[in-house]
Amino acid sequence: MRTFKLFPLIFILLFKANWRLTLALNAAFERLDELSNTGLRARFSQQIERLHIAFPKAPIIVTSRIVGYREMRYRIGRGFEHASVSEFSKKDKDEFARRWCDITELPERREPATKELIEALHSADRIERLTGNPMLLTTLALVKRKVGKLPSRRADLYWEATLVLLNWRSEVDEPIDYREAVPQLEYVAYEMIKRGVQRLREDEIIELMEKMREEYPNVRAVKNHEPTEFLRMLERRTGILSEAGKVRHKGRTVPVFEFRHLTFQEYLAALALVDGRFPGRDKSKTLAGHIAPLAGQIEDSGAEQVVKENWREVLRLCAACCGDDDVDDVLLAILTPMQGEDHDAAARPRAVLATLCLADEPNVSDDIANQILEAFARQVTKGDGGGFQRTMIDNAVKELVGTEWKKMLRTYLSKEFCKRKAILRANPGGLVADIARFSAPQKEKKFHQYLVNQVKLLSSNDDLETINAAITIMAIAYEEKAFLIPGMVERLLEMLNKNGPSAHAGAWAFYWLAERKIWQPTQKEAAYLISFISNTSSDSEAVRWSIDILGKTKSNQAVEVIIARLDDEREMVRKTALGALAKIQEDETDRKLLSRVIDGIGPWLDPQEPIGDDRVKKAAAKLEMPEEEVRLRYEKLAEKYKLRISWQ
Secondary structure (H helix, E strand, O other), X not given: OEEEEOOOOHHHHXXXXXXXXXXXXXXXXXXXXHOOOHHHHHHXXXXXXXXXXXXXXXXXXXXXXXXXXXXXXXXXXXXXXXXXXXXXXXXXXXXXXHHHHHHHOOHHHHHHHHHHHHHHHOOOHHHHHHOOOHHHHHHHXXXXXXXXXXXXXXXXXXXXXXXXXXXXXXXXXXXXXXXHHHHHHHHXXXXXXXXXXXXXXXXXXXXXXXXXXXXXXXXXXXXXXXXHHHHHHHHHXXXXXXXXEEEEEOOEEEEEEEEOOHHHHHHHHHHHHHHOOOOOOOXXXXXXXXXXXXHOOEEEOOOOEEEOHHHHHHHHHHHHHOOHHHHHHHHHHHHOXXXXXXXXXXXXXXXXXXXXHHHOOOOOOHHHHHHHHHHHHXXXXXXXXXXXOOOHHHHHHHHHOOOOOXXXXXXXHHHHHHHOOHHHOHHHHHHHHHHHHHHOOOOHHHHHHHHHHHHHHOOOOOHHHHHHHHHHHHHHHHOOOOOOOOOHHHHHHHHOOOOHHHHHHHHHHHHHHHHOOOOOOOHHHHHHHHHHHHOOOOOHHHHHHHHHHHHHOOOHHHHHHHHHHXXXXXXXXXXXXXXXXXXXXXXXXXXXXXXXXXXXXXXXXXXXXXXXXXXHHHHHHHHOOOHHHHHHHHHHHHHHHOOOEOOO
């Protein structure tokens, strides 16, 4: 396909003597909007239509930015179809990276540069979302080319991307001075975040720019252009703010504008806070004083209470952008509920947001980082660390895994595991397991050494280290990636003789090793577990996991001690014991009768919960059996397992 760049010389090219020969080939006219005069742009569009009429079989493609096409007020017709470029998929982005590097890199650098760019484009969820837009994908590619690599800190990346967008058409138009643009964009972005909107009418933006000039007269660069002229310059020359359609206002149709991507709106609003350039700023307050009430704006997300969505990312970016002297105060302002605030409602969402701020690696002191992570660990509750439905705590842990705070976070979660009652340990323990899963090396050789190191740590004199190692082995087994290492089983068994949390972690690891068929207890090891279960002072959660292991392996030698646990004071131990006995001793029908939903799988009945007529009718219907036979079976099971039945 023959491609033409649309500079004024295009007319000379098209009307050469051999233009008919040229148009016998496929033709593409790129970047129609680079004809800066809108009248010239419209006339050229009409000329393209005439060319199509003259050569109806010659495929012609015309490209233009939306704003440039719209402002010429002429729509190309004559059979031309209109389409906009869709969001790029992961495959599209990778192909873009390859083609980009083919053009911009020296031959010897193309392969490594392509790999680096692809990795950078998929390095974080936020970047992944940004680069779905072809223009913003090009922006980040330009940033990488400019600075050598994409900055690892999001705040630095967004600043570089902002500068690139402000100079998007520098080869055609005079660049816009960021000292003129950024203060006004900050002011507008902050107000949009405050209102919770992503679009403003033209008159609203112009009014905000006028107010900015009044409130900050010392920012002299913003006076270089009048607001109306400056807004049009921004749209025409940059890729950061664009017209997004029209709405009716006071009986007239007026344009509305939006930032190219919400990320830039959030980033510029964060800069507004840091630079102190936003509507209604109280100059007597510190940055932390302005941030504290914003972090206290809590809303119900449906599943849990969270900081309002429009401020979450802004406050994270603010903590990342602010000066070193402000960082600690800003983070404490986010973490700490204000006087008069509902502490119970605000403590968790504030702790999560402060922890997410650490993921952006601001220059925070160790003391404040410790306060944040300790508060975060205290907020772990039911539902967190479950591995299925992700909570905001789960997501925050995942974000911190790739940062310097991973080890400190794991320490506080492990301490929380040790502090809590047995039945409440699984939530912080599950988060420690998440850290282990996300941190495990991918390469086989490194993974093997990683697992060997965990087994070595099982012998540590530090209980936190042994607990972390056992939970790590559990997590790897859960992922079906574990294998037995010499000394693993012996050291896990030794943990059963330690304190409750250590025994819990060891038995938890054993359970998933057995569940995934990586390990099955020998007769001697089964005897060890039986002895542990029979000890009334053993940790209840460790007992529960041990019972489940013996049930899965159908250990007949364990029946007597498991029956003794049917009277346990803890409901989950009783249910697990009944389930284990059902697996070891009963036929398929009785296993179903002992399971809660009559499927023979579990969860299991509580032996202390009476079995009544409704249960009999439900089981008879599901199993297609006479009710009398179901009653007889339950009566026999009651004799064996101390079940309570209502008709006796």
